[in-house]
Amino acid sequence: MYIEALQTKKDVVKKQPTKDNVILIRPYSRSRLLATHELLHGGDTDIGSVEAKARSVERPISAREQNPNDDDEEGRGGRVSEEIRIRIRIRILNHRNCAPCGCQLAHAYRKYHNTNALNKIVPLENLGYVKRVRKKCQDGGKNELSVMLCLASEQGELDGVPNDVLELFKEYQLSTFVAKLVNAALIVDPSIKQIPTSSISLHPLRHAAMVAIGHSAARDRLLYPDSGHSGAEMVDYMVPTSTGLPSKRQKINLTQVAYFACLWFLDCSWDVPTALVFIDYYYLKYVFGKGEVKISGLQRISTKSLMQECAMGLVHQRVKRIFYALPNPNAGALGSVHRLEGERSLNHRYAVFRVLLPEEMHKDETLIQSSTSENFRIKI
Amino acid sequence: MASYGQETAPDTIAFMNFALNQAKLALDSFEVPVGCVIVSEGKIIASGRNRTTESRNATRHAEMEAIDVLLEQWQKIGLSKVEVAEKFSNCILYVTCEPCIMCASALSILGIKEVYYGCANDKFGGCGSILSLHSSSSEQSNSSGDHSRKSFKCQGGIMASDAISLLRTFYEQGNPNAPKPHRPPTWLA
Numbered sequence: 405m406y407i408e409a410l411q412t413k414k415d416v417v418k419k420q421p422t423k424d425n426v427i428l429i430r431p432y433s434r435s436r437l438l439a440t441h442e443l444l445h446g447g448d449t450d451i452g453s454v455e456a457k458a459r460s461v462e463r464p465i466s467a468r469e470q471n472p473n474d475d476d477e478e479g480r481g482g483r484v485s486e487e488i489r490i491r492i493r494i495r496i497l498n499h500r501n502c503a504p505c506g507c508q509l510a511h512a513y514r515k516y517h518n519t520n521a522l523n524k525i526v527p528l529e530n531l532g533y534v535k536r537v538r539k540k541c542q543d544g545g546k547n548e549l550s551v552m553l554c555l556a557s558e559q560g561e562l563d564g565v566p567n568d569v570l571e572l573f574k575e576y577q578l579s580t581f582v583a584k585l586v587n588a589a590l591i592v593d594p595s596i597k598q599i600p601t602s603s604i605s606l607h608p609l610r611h612a613a614m615v616a617i618g619h620s621a622a623r624d625r626l627l628y629p630d631s632g633h634s635g636a637e638m639v640d641y642m643v644p645t646s647t648g649l650p651s652k653r654q655k656i657n658l659t660q661v662a663y664f665a666c667l668w669f670l671d672c673s674w675d676v677p678t679a680l681v682f683i684d685y686y687y688l689k690y691v692f693g694k695g696e697v698k699i700s701g702l703q704r705i706s707t708k709s710l711m712q713e714c715a716m717g718l719v720h721q722r723v724k725r726i727f728y729a730l731p732n733p734n735a736g737a738l739g740s741v742h743r744l745e746g747e748r749s750l751n752h753r754y755a756v757f758r759v760l761l762p763e764e765m766h767k768d769e770t771l772i773q774s775s776t777s778e779n780f781r782i783k784i
Numbered sequence: 785m786a787s788y789g790q791e792t793a794p795d796t797i798a799f800m801n802f803a804l805n806q807a808k809l810a811l812d813s814f815e816v817p818v819g820c821v822i823v824s825e826g827k828i829i830a831s832g833r834n835r836t837t838e839s840r841n842a843t844r845h846a847e848m849e850a851i852d853v854l855l856e857q858w859q860k861i862g863l864s865k866v867e868v869a870e871k872f873s874n875c876i877l878y879v880t881c882e883p884c885i886m887c888a889s890a891l892s893i894l895g896i897k898e899v900y901y902g903c904a905n906d907k908f909g910g911c912g913s914i915l916s917l918h919s920s921s922s923e924q925s926n927s928s929g930d931h932s933r934k935s936f937k938c939q940g941g942i943m944a945s946d947a948i949s950l951l952r953t954f955y956e957q958g959n960p961n962a963p964k965p966h967r968p969p970t971w972l973a
Contacts, residue, residue, distance in 0.1 A: 712917060713893065716886030716908065720842035742915060744885070749907050749914050 715744045722752050792942055796900055799823055799878040800943045803902075806833040806846065807880045807950050813838065817950040820846040820879035822854060824871070830854045847879060847887040851894065872896050873934075880947040882940055885910035888917040892933040899938045902947030911938045 745756045799821055806819025810833040819833040832849030836842050854875075858868050872894045877883075880902040883891060888910025891899060899911060899918065910917045918938040 712889035712910070712915070713886050716884060716889065716910070717843040719908070720836075720845075720884075720886065722842070747908075747914060751907055 719752050803878045803880050810834045817954050818846045818881045822850050823876045824874050882909040884908045895934040900942050901940045903944040
């Protein structure tokens with residue numbers, strides 16, 4: 405299983421669909437880069453400078469010039485489904501030196517492709533929002549493309565596959581696989597103590613997780629003052645599948661997007677640099693309107709395995725999934741010292757994933773500061 | 785496991801009564817009735833009660849509330865990390881229900897001196913019921929930002945029946961904010 409990062413925006417190709425479009429993949433990355441940057445740093449970023457940076461770290465994108473009308477942006481959210489399987493993966497955002505916020509977005513982001521065309525040729529009912537074409541960078545600089553074509557059936561890989569899709573397989577000699585559709589996830593670069601910590605006082609217990617829980621609760625109160633909606637309900641909240649189809653394009657207000665998903669903090673407890681992100685699909689739904697997003701509760705990502713305090717706090721808050729990068733041999737509560745996620749008496753359990761970092765990052769304790777690697781796998 | 789049935793000092797009873805009062809305050813505002821007081825040199829220097837419903841933050845337990853009060857005070861007067869740790873090492877916590885894993889972990893990070901609690905918490909108690917964080921200190925610390933934790937003395941079963949009856953009152957009237965239970969809450973019966 406792979407996890408895809410940042411399923412929030414996409415570039416849409418306004419071209420008549422042809423059969424070729426199905427597997428014709430063009431990278432568009434600049435607007436994604438900007439969107440991601442805004443997501444992380446708020447809407448008032450100086451876009452010009454980010455663009456400049458983006459160009460300097462990215463190859464020039466010729467496809468973009470060929471299709472100048474590709475600026476439409478459409479919101480996309482993650483979604484859980486039992487039946488649909490696609491391939492997903494994670495990327496890390498590394499930002500260090502770019503003006504004006506002292507960061508650099510060093511990575512290209514996932515490329516969005518020709519989903520609309522694909523939806524017309526091989527429609528997937530009720531799943532129009534899912535990104536169906538994906539590119540995976542492999543070791544050695546080769547790219548692997550994958551296209552989600554149809555629902556997988558329980559019996560076997562090719563059972564129940566429509567005939568026209570089977571033809572596609574043959575025509576393009578596609579190798580098929582079954583993947584699982586998972587919610588989007590997000591990793592953020594921690595490292596940096598000089599970002600917005602100035603106003604936060606030191607507090608021995610204010611670990612990133614606890615701060616994040618506090619913020620998400622505060623935001624909860626702000627967003628849903630009357631609903632009594634709480635993190636606990638968030639976990640169970642499911643939007644009924646709607647008939648919303650991809651033809652319905654929604655312009656996404658970027659500042660909203662920036663606001664919505666990730667509250668990201670530095671750990672302001674004594675001497676532990678950690679950062680994490682909460683993703684609240686309930687709010688994604690709130691922003692994007694009906695049918696666009698299915699919800700599965702809060703998820704969080706941190707770079708370090710959590711200690712008991714944080715891990716238990718997240719149990720209390722009914723977080724659904726946790727991703728972490730580095731084990732914490734002294735105090736880790738997710739497998740290192742204790743295994744809270746396997747504690748039977750607790751009244752809530754989350755799924756815990758370890759994100760495998762590339763070799764070179766292990767060597768460097770300051771890790772994410774110097775990371776330029778972009779491929780992350782999740783080991784399940 | 786924390787020790788039960790020891791001779792309970794009158795001081796302890798008195799302070800636990802204050803904690804129970806806090807729990808009643810919580811009950812009055814439809815919170816899970818758990819309350820606590822922190823005592824230093826024979827004086828109550830902070831108190832707290834559950835605020836999980838009000839704040840929609842499930843980590844706002846009585847202990848965390850009280851700790852935050854203290855830390856805020858001490859940071860205002862500009863105490864350093866070492867001084868704060870020193871202060872905590874003279875503090876005694878009285879809480880009506882066994883600190884959960886999160887709170888117990890927090891208490892051991894802070895290096896509190898002693899903890900007295902009422903009823904045990906067999907679902908997520910961190911002072912003996914599920915984990916025993918009060919008795920496990922980590923020696924290897926301070927490297928790459930890990931926190932040292934200290935063990936602390938812990939005694940349970942102080943006025944436990946009062947604490948339980950408060951909890952029972954609360955759950956009998958139903959907890960409107962509880963998530964859908966995975967199983968019926970028979971553990972109280």
